[in-house]
Every structure is written in structure tokens, then in C-alpha cells.
Amino acid sequence: MLQTLSKTHRLSAPLGGPLARALVACAALSLFALWATDARAQQRYSRSFAPRRNVSLLLKNRSGLIEVEGWDRGEIRITATIESPAARFTPTMDDDGLTIDVVGDNRGRDDIGDVNFHIQVPYESAVDLQTASGDIKVHNVRGRLVRAHVTTGGDIELTDIRAQMVVAENVTGNILFDAELLRGGSYELKSTQGDINMRITPGAGFTLTATAPRTRNINLGGFAQMGNFNFQGDNRRVVGRVGDGSATLITTNLRGAISLVPRLR
């Protein structure tokens, strides 16, 4: 025991000295270098635009997250982090609204990094968001159109939506649609493989066509008692009507499940 203590004492003495201080300094330098590299690899973009006649946003991205949320100001504010190799884009504002075309502005460039957008728009804006790859989130928008299109994989979350027309499409990834359906509105949600979850305001009148040909997994939740529904094609499709059926809700999930539940007020 005494021998062990003695060895410990002999070893700990030099570690507490200059060697330990050198190690700590090296670690600190490494962390600083990492932070500096990361900071240099990411660029930030921030700019505000005052809409002219129409309040609409068209964004075509290649990859990265797109977040759009409504706010109570009359301007569109774009904040973006641009990962290396940095993509170029120049937003253009005209009478039709604001357009950001990352795809067009970088055509022919084979290797560009993600561009992650956080865009704040007036509540009444129409938003059309497209990306080759990446998630799309739209929150609290009440314009005439909300469109979210992911060409490959990416989750789509449309929450607190009140729009006359909504379109959400992806290949892989989930779709969450949390909305109030308007009279005469048109709502279309399509995925190839990924779950589609809808939270609809109770009391809304709509016709539903839900198709899940592979899984036959169509869950009507609380709406099953609110309307008349027919299971067709060996339970691969559900067609039904709730209330006056004035809105049209069409959803197709080729290899995934569909779930419809009443939205909490």
C-alpha cells in the first residue's frame, strides 16, 4: 500500500507541472482552430424586403432546411446560413412577389453546400417552397397558397395553416399537415414513402380521398364518426365526406401510412 501511494505521488507530480499546462494550452488552441474553421465555412445572409403589390414568396433551393413563418410585420425578412462551398443567390422583388432561386443561380455548379433559410413573411403571404433535398417547415401562414415540394427526401411540416390551397409533396420523409380547411379549399398531400399525418379542425366540411395502396393503413381517427366513409379497392382507398364537403382533401401515400385526426383548438 505504501509502495502504491508512493508511485502515485511520483507520477502526479510532473502532470501537475509544465506538461499538464502544455496539454491544456494545446487543447484550447485546437478548440479555437475548430471554431474558427467552422465560422469560416459558414456564411450568414440577412436581408429584409418590403413587398409591393402581391405578398408572395417563391423559393427554389437545392439542399438545406427551409423554415417559413408568418409574422405581424409588413415585410419579408430572410436569414440564411450558407455552408461551404457557398451557394450564390440574389433575391429579386417584383410585382409578383419575392423570388429566391438558388437552383437557377447555381446551375452548372456541381458541388455546393446547404443553404438553410429562415424566412419571416406577413401572415397573408402566399408561399411556394421547393427544394431538391431537405426539410420544409411552414408555420402560421394564412395566404391563398402554401406549397411545399421536396423532390427527394425531407420532412414537411405545415402547422397552423389557413390557406385556400395547400400542396405538399415529397418522396421520402414524413408530412405533417396541421390546418384549418377553408370552404372551397383544395388540399393535396402526396408522399411515396413516409407517413402522412393530418390534423384538421373539427367541424370543417370536406371530401376525403385517401389512398395507401401498399400498406392499406388509413386511420381516420375521430373523423370516422363525423362523416360517411367508404373503404374501396380492398381497403387501399378511403373516400368520404364530412359536413358539407365543400373543401377537397386528397392524400396519397404509395408506400406509407395515412392518419387523420381532429385538430385541437
Added chain:
Amino acid sequence: MNCEKCQALLSELLDGTLTDEERAHVGRHLDECMVCAGVRAELSAIVTTAHDVRNYTLAPPNSRALWLRISNTIEAERAQEQRTAAQVAAVVSSRRESVLTRVLHKHWTLSLPQLSAAVAALVIGVAALTVFTVQSLRRAPPTEAKLPPVHRSINDQELDVLMQRVEQRKGRWNPRMREAFERNLSVIDAAVNDSLEQLDQSPHDEVSEEALNDAMSHKKELLREFADL
């Protein structure tokens, strides 16, 4: 008399046709000239030898037998060539003769049980072939002619062109983009196959037709976008 004139007369001298005067002149020169005397001696030896071998013939001992041997050899070679040509022709003609011809030319003698067994085997063979053909046709992917119009888009030339463009460009994308493209394309293809399998079972199934259209539409869109990146 000089040497040249002397040697020109040597042959006649040996033949004894010279005049006395010429013979005297030549004789005097030969007595004085050792060279011409040597030439006369050589010429005289040749003439003597020619006289001695006059009665010998140079023909072979039995020339007729020799010609016969040569003739026989030529005839034998010709006969061999003809035999070889005949054998080659025989082989070629025997190859041309099909198995069927040989079978048909063969004399068959079948008993009643043998004949019955042969007929039964033929019937079973034809039935098996028919069943196999029908099943193959059912399993085969629907051709353009059999497909309802909605399915024809699968053989769309635009898809082929887009796919070629994508293949050309794919190598230059970053790995993440390439992986996303390939993964999602395989998901879409799986959905297309789901619909096609369903349509194989129920060719007029409306849900599957719509699902197929949706999947093909996604595929086209994916290819268009990535071909243009």
C-alpha cells in the same frame, strides 16, 4: 608456217586428207614446234578414244522397265488423289444427312404397348409445353400493346433521355446529393413495381393505375430536376 595455221590443219592431218605439200609443211612445223606437237598428240588421243568407244551405248540397261515404273508411280498417285476426293465427298454428304432423315429411313417396328407409350409421351409433352407457355406469358411484364394507355408512360422516351443525362452528370455531384438521388429513385422504382405487380393480377385496377401514374410522375420530376441541376 605458223602455229595457228598448223593447228587448223591438224584435224585434216589426222584424217589423212591433206596434200603432200601441206603434210610436208605441217610435218616440218611440228618437228620444230613443241606446242603444236602437243596439241596434235592430244587431238590424236581424242580421235583414238572416240574410235574405241564407238560401239558402246549410253542407254540404261532396261529403259522400258524404268518407264513402266515411272508410269505406275504416276498412276498410283492419281488413284490416291481420286480416293481422297471421294472420301471427302462421302464425309460431307454423310454430314448433310440429318438425324431425322436417318430416323425416317430407319425401319421401325413397334408393338402396341410401345406405340401407346409413345402417343402418351407425346400428349404429355404437348400439354406441359402449353402450360409452361401460358404461365410465362402471365409472368412476363406487360408489353406496350397489352397495357392500357396509362401504363405506356413507363416506356416513355423522355425518361430514357433524362436518365442518360442524369447518368452523365451524376459523377460530378457531391456524395450526399448522389446518395439522396439514388435512394429516392429506388423508392420510386419500388412503388412502380408495386403497382405493376398489382396490375398484373388485376389489369383494370383503378387504384393501381393511379398509383402507377403518381409514381411515374414523381420519377419524371426527380429526373428532370436532377438532369438540370
